[in-house]
Amino acid sequence: MPLDTAIEYLKGVGPQRAETLKQERSIYTYGDLLHHFPFRYIDRTRFHTIRHLQEEGEQVQLRGILRRLEVLGEGRSKRLSATLRDDTGVIELVWFQGIQWMEKSLMVGKEYIVFGRINLFNSRFNITHPEIEEATPDKLQTPRTFEPVYATTDKLSQKGLDARGLRKIMRQLLEVLRPNEVPETLPDHLLSAYRLLPRWDALQKIHFPENQLDVDAASRRLKFEELFFLQLRILQARQVRRVQVKGFVFEQLGDFFNRFYAEKLPFELTGAQKRVLREIRADLRSGRQMNRLVQGDVGSGKTVVALITMLMAIDNGFQACLMAPTEVLAQQHFDGLSALLGDLGVEIGYLSGTVKGKKRDAILERLLSGQMHIVIGTHALLEDWVQFNNLGISIIDEQHRFGVEQRFKLWQKSKMLPPHVLVMTATPIPRTLAMTLYGDLEVSVIDELPPGRKPITTMHKTEAHRLRVQGIMREEIAKGRQVYVVYPMIEETEKLDLQNLMAGFEALSRDFPMPDYQISIVHGKMKAADKNYEMQRFIRHETQIMVATTVIEVGVNVPNASVMVIENAERFGLSQLHQLRGRVGRGAEQSFCILMTGYKLSQDGRERIQTMVNTNDGFEIAEADLRLRGPGNIEGTQQSGMLHFRIADLAKDGPILQAARSIAQQILELDPELRTPENARLKQFLEAYAKDSKIWSRIS
Ligand code: ADP
């Protein structure tokens, strides 16, 4: 296959450049180079208008009259400054070099064509060292170009493969390739139904478009293809699993469930909780193994859904386990659920790395004999020495801390069939990400908060408002409420952060002195037992203020807490801020979240803070997070190779992804194994892909 030809055989490349292309860009073959897409284009097909310039750094072409031309400044700041005017406005042009020559060759009053990158200087746009030429009639007539810009590196540039050099070999490549050597991957019926460019055309146009329309059409086709095949593979894997992986059937709702519902449940479930429970129940009766993700905003009541699900297992004679990412959280689940269950007769145990000796042995024994119905714990539950009699369901709380392998380890805890798996996320994930990352899971959403919650009031404050903030804290404590004060803790700056935290703690101890006020402190450097002790003091309301690092981020439930002060809030990511805020507002009273920052904020930091102030909706926040940080940085996705796309961008291509997924779904519904002639290309491509793809193994 010509596409498999080694890159060194391409005219203009040769062994040396080939070596550098391999090292720097993993380009080994013609095919690899063909898929090295431009990351932007220089558009000289049209003229921009000065008044509508928007983006710093953008390359623009302008046409206007030169209005002023003078040498300004002395010494190093000496420069030639000119003003260009078009029908809409004026912009400054600046030269620091070649001043004399430029001054001589330009003339005020003449019309020029100017091309360059716009800078922001003293909050005004200018262009330094633009390309400039007189707008003579013949210049205005020659076709203006639209050029691709390829990502390059220092090493590539040294070998002559800078943006221009890459452009040259790309042109060469497209000249030697014949259309039939670049096979179409999508069936004709898809191409025509969704007006997608044929593959060959799209590749031509992505590299050498004539205008923006070409780029749009080409990238739409290529993005679609990329997302479509990913969805096709995910959905196919899921299909296979559905057919092949049998699951325990939990046919009946029994005594535990009924009595819990009638006697113990202290509130009415929300409509969303009921709906999700129905979805879970349907899975559990289906005869197939359940793999379901429950998404729900902080405070939406996922825990009780987990408990009721576990009761369904127990009623059918099975055991259940609930795994949480931290000791504090696991402990809290254990305490909370034990209290909820009361005297129902459910045997429930707690297991973590800190449970040792005889205590541990006793629990392990009861698990193995089947006496214990439910075990709650940390990662320790994954260890080989934890053996069950008949594990029917595993629930993982706050999924983003757990990887796929861990999910898989849980499967192995059951001898006959894999246990059902329910995964609950702490933070909503944007739909586009969920479809890709958790595409192999069914998804339920709890999109409703329990009634009577007042939305949390979120404020942005700086040091100047410190007294006012303390005032709010005092007022709330006087009402019998509790307060969190959270400091960032990031590994690289750990020492400094710890100092900050301790300094903050001391300052608070002065402003909120004993015996009127008691303060707890918890941070990552403390021993687990000490952490737990301090946490428990706060939970029992023996202290009014909890000073902590983000160890309290996930899951902790102290409904009496009504103020969350976050110090250096600009250093937290959006989902983290949202998680932290979710620690308050759990009771019926008004709660506050106060984001403390320095005066100066980066644009990004400002947007994060503003998003927090503007909305309480976790899904909205998740979308903003995706937009600001890109999919690769969303918590829990870093290791996922699935998010490395050539051209698609989950932050922007939601609609294309949506379409690709539903089309893939339709196709698989009609032709699950892609046997019909019209889907032959799909089958062929998937098979070729499966042979040399690591991604495949990640999905299935
Ligand atoms: P999360 O979804 O963040 O894990 P939790 O399960 O911790 O939320 O629930 C938050 C709080 O809401 C708990 O105090 C819980 O008892 C309470 N809660 C859950 N469901 C309901 C409901 N339907 N009505 C009233 N309160 C509820």
Ligand code: MG
């Ligand atoms: Mg929770």
